[in-house]
Amino acid sequence: MAGIEITPHTFFFLLSTILTLGGAIGVVNNRNLVRGSIWLIVSLFGVAGYFVLLHAPFLAAVQVLVYIGAIGILITFAVMLTRGMTQLQRRFSSLWWLGASASLLLFIVLLFTVIEPIWGDLSAVPDAPPGSTTDLGIALVSGDGFVLPFEVAAVLLTAAMIGAIVLAREARNADE
Amino acid sequence: MERRDIVTALESLLRDTLGFGSELSLFIATILGVVIIATVPLLVIIGLIWGDRKFGSRVQDRLGPNRVGPFGLLQSFADLGKLLTKEDITPANADRLIYNVAPVLSVASVILVWAVIPMAPNVVGVDLETGVLYIIAVASLGTLAVVMGGWASNNKYALLGGFRAVAALVSYEIPMVMALLVPVLFLGTGSLVEIVEAQANMWFVALSPIAALTFFLASQAEVGRPPFDLIEAESELTAGYNVEYSGMKFGMFMAGEYAHWLTQGVLLAVLFFGGWNGPFVDRWPWLGIFYFFIKSLILFFASDLVRFTIPRLRIDQMMHFNWQWLVPLSIVNLLVTALLLKIIQELGFAVDLANSPGFVDTLPMTIIMLAGNALQVAVVLSIIRFRGKRQRLMAAAGN
Incomplete structure (x- = not known):
């Protein structure tokens, strides 16, 4: 893994990744849906960080405004009104295999259509x-x-x- | 004019006077800049709490704090000591993580706004092209803090306060955003630095008083000041979302609230009242900070005057006022402003506001904009008159 230089850019990329993936794991892993929706907001915040790194401050601001300020709060609000959903007994729903295979399929599609063509080719990433x-x-x-x-x-x-x-x-x- | 922000200014200072390397000085300058920007509002608040109490007491024919120190000046420090030494209570069955994060988020959401606010020429945290949008986005995090605090306390009053907060804040965000768009429309940029520079000779409040007024009213609700303080109506909800908080956690909510109030005045000053512009600023730029805070504080105390004189509305009256008056008015105002700007352009009166034109050059444009605003006010007043008349007639017929 030589050649990865720790610059502020890579540091913030790492931070955004931790927020996005950590938040996402928190969403699916939490038995308390209110906490799950808070983790969703953390995850969406991490995505806003990616937009900043990609020189798209407008998209970052819209991400925070729409996804956190509107959708995140709406989800939190809806979950709070339903007390029964804060104490789920089971971690896995009976349809877990369907969700897992759907996300695996999406991951494979993204891997071969988006990531694989530009893997290692830094010129595809716009500098300015x-x-x-x-x-x-x-x-x-x-x-x-x-x-x-x-x-x-x-x-x-x-x-x-x-x-x-x-x-x-x-x-x-x-x-x- | 070359534009600089605090970080680049500090960086060149460190490099030239202390002889640091460029990377090290940039690193230190960034951290220093963040600390300075984040500290300014908090320092101002300490004095402001005293000023707010003293002013409020005078409005209501009381004396206000007058025991601790001369004129009660040290009252805030006594309160701070009390808050710091109080027992920190977490209610049983509270969601500890969310309960503890909420006060931090409440302060953070308002401190983040200060990052884009130009306090004087070249004194700004960062000059974002999307500054206005950034403010709206960051301010929406404050709503989240209220909801989180209200839910995590495991108290029905707190939860009700949180629910009211969402209803009120989400609704009043619409006229606020519409009013914020008007200065953006004048200039074609959301950068607050450019918005302030464009107001060197003509404040935007002269171009669009309706936008300034709707922004004032909507932000009054947005920061939870009377008559729109339904979020924490003591007579109905004990204290609202922060009822279970004690000690410094409550203190943080309170600091966040005062910071919101100050920021309301600051945003009004920056967007509509010329920000740091004032006489002799081009010769002595440091005067800008003085003008900036004077304007912000005058607007803060104007909002304070409303707070201490007008009684609280009912929640349905508050929602009615927003959806039936403020939202339509702000949307119509935005459309009329856009239309008038196009007409002004066609007539040849358009001036490039980005180059901070002189007072006389801006005059024709200002007069047309003002006429448009006066027309809207006339329409609103006649609707009010018509409705009032109809209600009176119906009341008379009922008797």
Whole structure:
């Protein structure tokens, strides 16, 4: 394992990896679901660290804002409302083999499609930022860029939001 | 103008005066910079707790702390000693890990915000291009601390306080973010350093008073100050999410809370009131720190005045106010601002705010923006008038 130099960069990579993987192990290994959701937040925080290392501060901030600030808190909140889920008796569900094989399959796919082609080839990793946040913003709304997918996603999210409101609304009496 | 942050300034200082190697001086400078940035708000808070109490007492026709030291100045230190020597109690059946992490997270979430705040020319922790987004992201960690503390205490009042906190903080985040986007819209960047520099001759509060007001109201709720302090309504929840905490763990929640209050004033000053800008700053840059804290403290005490005069709302009134008034208003304001900026551009009145233009150059743009804001205020007032009239008529018909 010679040739790995300890620079601040590798140190923070190691830290992010420990947070991400450690948090993930905490999620699946915990019998208390509230703690599990806190570990999930730790894991997502580690992923935000990767984005910082990859010169993508915008994605890092969005990761923290959306995944920790919104989704993480929502999951924590939902779990807290269900007291029964804080004291699970069994560590493994009866479907554990399905989950294990699905994640193994995903790992193999990632290994051969993403990791293997660039393994050891450091030139594939960009040294400088490929573009600034301004470039990203312009690409999202310019006619040559991604304005159509952007708008489609926006419409989809709006529809989902309206649907959620309609579902959550109390049924009113017909005569009202 | 060359921009520098605290770390590079400290690094060159260490290298030139003490003759350290460049790697060593960068290492020391980074740690020193982090320590300085993290310490400033905490030091200010110690004085601020006294000022806040004294000011609040005067508002409510009381004397306030006046026994410990001259004018009660040492009261905060006496309280600190009390908090440090108190017994540290962890309730039975509490989730110890989460219970102990929550106060730390509460302080950390607000200290992290200070990393991107420019306190004077070249005095900033780090100049992030996505600074505004960073603030929102980091501030959302504070919500998590409240939820964790409320749940881990194993106390129903604490849990209820935590639930209220989530409902309130998540809702009021929307108008706050919409208001934060307005300065970003003016400049096309989220960098707080550039936002402050652009306000050299014209504060953004003149360009968009509605955004400043919605930010003030939403952040008032976001930091849990009256009339929006439902999170810790003593009469309903004893003390809310921190009811089980004692000693320094409670102290950390309290410090985090005061830091949030100070940060509210600081963010308002930076985003809408020109930050460190003021007379003679270009000649003596250190004056910037003075202006920065003066503005922040004036805004802090303005929010304090609201806190000590207006009674607490009910939770449903608070949610109504947000979803029926603040959220629509902030969204409309954002759209109107974007539209007006385009119109100003077409009319040829547009000035490049990034180059900190003169007062007179910015005037046409300011007048158009102000007119747009006045129109929105007129619409809001007429809606209020119409609703009030209808309610009065219905009440009269009922009788």
